[in-house]
Amino acid sequence: MKIVPQYVVSLTYNLYVDKDGNEELVEKTTEEQPLTFLYGAGQMLPKFEEELSSLSTGDSFDFRLSAADAYGEHDEEAIANLPKEMFTEAGLPAIGAVIPLQDQNGHRFQGQVVSIAEDAVLVDLNHPMAGQELHFKGQILNVRPANDEELSHGHAHGADGHHSH
Structure with missing residues (x-):
């Protein structure tokens, strides 16, 4: 089946990033534990879905996403000073x-502690893969209509449309 919005896609992938001129495997899914998601949700x-848009069950893929199309460029300003009392x-x-962490609107995200000052903890709010080109290689395992x-x-x-317990 061809991938279209409102369909569930199961796929395997290897994700590589460039480390000092060499590609390094940073994430991997398997046929036993594929990535399964509702396409178009x-x-x-967005660019990841766009790259898959012409594929069908059984197809292989190999594409790169620029940092701008992935998790954005690394933002030197995205450092938070958190008061030590929070901890x-x-x-x-x-x-x-x-x-x-959680912002005032209830959005959850993560930050990496970069240093600890006398009265504050400095946290880098960039996504861990910000500023990196992502290289995906994988295969579409299954495409099916989503259930109601x-x-x-x-x-x-999940791959078969049921919650796994």
């Missing part, structure tokens, strides 16, 4: 630790 990077319960995080429950929930419920 806004869960995936009294959990204790101060280690430098390099990735901590869960998946459409109403706005996400896939």
